[in-house]
Amino acid sequence: MKNLLNSIAVVTAVVAAPLLVATSAAAEGEKYVLVSHAPDSDSWWNTIKNGIALAGEQMGVEVEYRNPPTGDLADMARIIEQAAASGPNGIITTLSDPDVLSGPIRAAVDAGIDVIIMNSGTPDQAREVGALMYVGQPEYDAGYAAGLRAKGDGVGSFLCVNHYISSPSSTERCQGFADGLGVDLANQMIDSGQDPSEIKNKVLAYLSANPETDAILTLGPTSADPTLLALAENGMAGDIYFGTFDLGEDIVKGIKAGVINWGIDQQPFLQAYLPVVVLTNYHRYGVLPGNNINSGPGFVTADGLEKVEEFAGEYR
């Protein structure tokens, strides 16, 4: 029995420590929960975490960030239900699969919680689930714009390195790019997985099998960073046309070095920061912008990289 008591004591001590920290750090005022679909391993969402933390601090509200550890969207639905049950003033969530998420989101809206859709999803879908607004970058349109730009630069074929193939919005980026170029996506998209060395080797394998490929499109730092290494290894760096979604430290270096032609910045910081500001002002003073907010796309090229460089991976 003594062992049992010891175990209990240990559990309580271990479990209670972070709890105390979490409670004391909470500010007074409204409470907002941000639910994302990203697995723990996706580093891009760090900017979102920083953005929402900064907004919480500046507005004097309590903010929380939640995500399904493996990126399983069915688990995400449960987290939204959980967030609704904990009774916050508002929920900020992505809408990467309406079939799975619209039910829980609608239930939260009906229970009297204001919802803003950020990042994934479309303005139409946001309206359908009863959200106040959509803050983000419409994925297909951004891919299409990038495709048009690449076509203007003389690109005819490409490789899309999709590191998150189970999310429809990732595939939409590739599809939009293909449509912008006016070519068939077909086998030009690979499912790279999330592991850096795996991604690197898959890109190397694809490029040695298809050496005539004009361009590479990556969907974020997770796939762009290993792709940079792959290009450095097979000597195609700077030669092949390279565009990427999203920014990160290595991507910025790549743009500066001329290996990456452009990065599409959807400014995730704004996607986390603005909803908190909008919701807080809505709840305090009843004011609400009249339309959705497009946080992107903006093309980041070698010109004007200074600020981007300073805050890459943190706020950019």
Next chain:
Amino acid sequence: MTDTATPDTSDERVKEMSAFRKALIRPELGGICGTIIVFLFFALFAHDSGMFNSQGVMNWSVVSAQFMIIAVGACLLMIAGEFDLSVGSMIGFAGMMIAIFSVTLSWPVWMAILVTFALCLALGALNGFIVIRTGLPSFIVTLAFLFILRGFTIYFPQTIERKTIIGGVKDAAEGDWLAPIFGGKILTGLFQWLGDNGLIAVFERGTRAGEPVVDGIPMLIVWALMLVVFGHILLTKTRFGNWIFASGGDAQAARYVGVPVNRVKILMFMFTAFCACVFATCQVMEFGSAGADRGLLKEFEAIIAVVIGGALLTGGYGSVIGAALGALIFGVVQQGLFFAGVESSLFRVFLGVLLLLAVILNTYIRRMITGER
């Protein structure tokens, strides 16, 4: 435990044991203690966070029920001395098959479900057959199926529909007779009555204004309870249950006394696949879509629940009730940490600590029972 085998009349071969000690040394003891500790803990730290209002209770109940469904299968298989690492991939695969059959091929949903169940049972049997025939560890064989099934789950929709999530199952299931058995809710009248009388909260606005926030018990929970009861009775009250223990304890010795070890193990692989398929069907019917990422890591969550519940990784020892309690603990801790406002990246830390403590606790309890040192 095979208490049932003990005759009521006194027998000089049976050691006398006090009732208290008997009550204490059940495999479920760790699970029972854990459940009490976990609930006390969250009652202390998260009582005002909405965790124990109707929505909150439903939230962790559903999550626990999900774990329970796969834990029952994993538990019986583990007692029979084998592992199944393909559970998570099987969930993704089964869900995707239902969606492809019903949406892409426009089969009636009941047929899609039945064919998928047949397919899963066949895959479970194949798993078992390969393990038995080759004598390879089930760990390796089912690890292979983890990749094979996950690969197909991504390949099929990608090839057929050029996307990795197939939706529209909900529309296809409209009016189907079998779909509500997995995706429906029961006791909706009772909950409406509770809502009308102010006993549980109701929606404040929208198209569902006036309806209770919790409008029924999902069939998922009913399936979980049914499987737990079935598994418990099978394991403790039937001859087949004794065979499961014997197969996992010492397969060769069991064969000598006439236990059909191979049949038992293959059937248990099929039962695990069946549980995974129930999980997948409930999920697809609830959410209306199947995705290639469904069920990731669920095999480990099932094993964790079973181990927390007191089963032995080497087989021959464990209990379904324990596994169910393990699933409850797991579900409550997972959702409870969110309610308590713990930084979500620490979730895995808690999971690891919980697993370690449970195993240590269970090891001591088992030593008390068996007297081993």
